[in-house]
Amino acid sequence: VRRAMLDETLPEKLRSILSSTLIAINKSDILISHRTEETPDLSGGAGRLRPVSQHLIAHAQQALDARNLVVASRLWTKAALRQPDDPAGRVGLTVALNRAKQYDAADAASSEALARFPENAGVVANHAWLAHNRSQWDEAAARWRGYREKFPDHPVGYSAAGVALRHAKRFAEADAILLAGLQRHPDHPELLGNYAWVAHRRGDWPEAAARWRVYRKKFPDHAIGYSGLGVALRELACFDEADAALRQGLAVH
Numbered sequence: 001v002r003r004a005m006l007d008e009t010l011p012e013k014l015r016s017i018l019s020s021t022l023i024a025i026n027k028s029d030i031l032i033s034h035r036t037e038e039t040p041d042l043s044g045g046a047g048r049l050r051p052v053s054q055h056l057i058a059h060a061q062q063a064l065d066a067r068n069l070v071v072a073s074r075l076w077t078k079a080a081l082r083q084p085d086d087p088a089g090r091v092g093l094t095v096a097l098n099r100a101k102q103y104d105a106a107d108a109a110s111s112e113a114l115a116r117f118p119e120n121a122g123v124v125a126n127h128a129w130l131a132h133n134r135s136q137w138d139e140a141a142a143r144w145r146g147y148r149e150k151f152p153d154h155p156v157g158y159s160a161a162g163v164a165l166r167h168a169k170r171f172a173e174a175d176a177i178l179l180a181g182l183q184r185h186p187d188h189p190e191l192l193g194n195y196a197w198v199a200h201r202r203g204d205w206p207e208a209a210a211r212w213r214v215y216r217k218k219f220p221d222h223a224i225g226y227s228g229l230g231v232a233l234r235e236l237a238c239f240d241e242a243d244a245a246l247r248q249g250l251a252v253h
Contacts, residue, residue: 053079053082053083057079057088060072064076064092069100072092072096075092076090076095076096079093087113087117087120090110090116091110091126094109094110094113094130095126098130098133103134106130107130110123111127118150121151124151125147125156128144128160129160140160140161141164141165144160148161153184155185155188155191157181158177158180158181158191159181159191161177162177162181162191162194163194163197166194166198169202171198171201171202174198175198178194178195182195187218189215189218192211192215193215193222196208196211196212199211200212200228200231203235205235206236209233209238213229215228216245220252223249226245226246226248226250226252226253229245230245230246233245
């Protein structure tokens with residue numbers, strides 16, 4: 001990306017970081033393998049990111065999927081410059097920089113997008129996923145708290161926060177957040193599954209078994225309900241019950 005392009009509309013700090021970052025990416029010709037971070041929803045709709053240009057977005061996403069982060073970064077930057085009032089380009093650029101392990105630049109792009117679009121659900125979630133997918137659990141939990149405050153009806157704010165708090169071994173907080181989410185969405189599989197995992201990971205096997213039974217009853221087609229229950233029963237030395245749960249799971253799957 002030419003400096004002349006970067007000078008047009010982006011803030012000074014972000015412009016400087018992006019310029020040096022893209023030079024570094026070009027010099028090293030980075031091609032990074034996929035990670036499991038969430039890809040922002042650019043399809044439009046309430047609370048989602050509106051597409052800047054379907055053609056440009058499609059090419060940028062293709063480059064990102066092909067792990068060509070040089071081209072992806074250029075195209076997402078072009079999208080941000082072409083329509084600065086649309087968050088899609090900035091969020092796509094954040095994902096590309098994060099996959100290239102240019103973490104300072106990714107955070108700068110995400111923070112700038114958040115400041116510009118503080119009420120956009122996709123932008124706020126993307127900012128939380130940055131910390132989440134780097135296993136920065138305390139920071140991720142804090143960012144998901146900000147997401148929940150703005151979008152209390154979105155299940156991901158509770159389920160992802162539960163994961164972050166569980167990994168941080170803040171089990172009581174994880175339980176409280178997930179229960180709050182379940183009050184709003186009692187049949188949500190990720191909320192129920194993560195609620196079971198909290199008891200599972202802290203080694204509370206009677207409680208884990210009870211939660212996995214609830215999960216299995218509500219979602220009999222999900223293999224994790226059987227395997228999670230089997231492990232919990234095994235740890236309780238209830239071997240016949242564990243064997244029965246696992247055999248039942250094998251029959252279903």
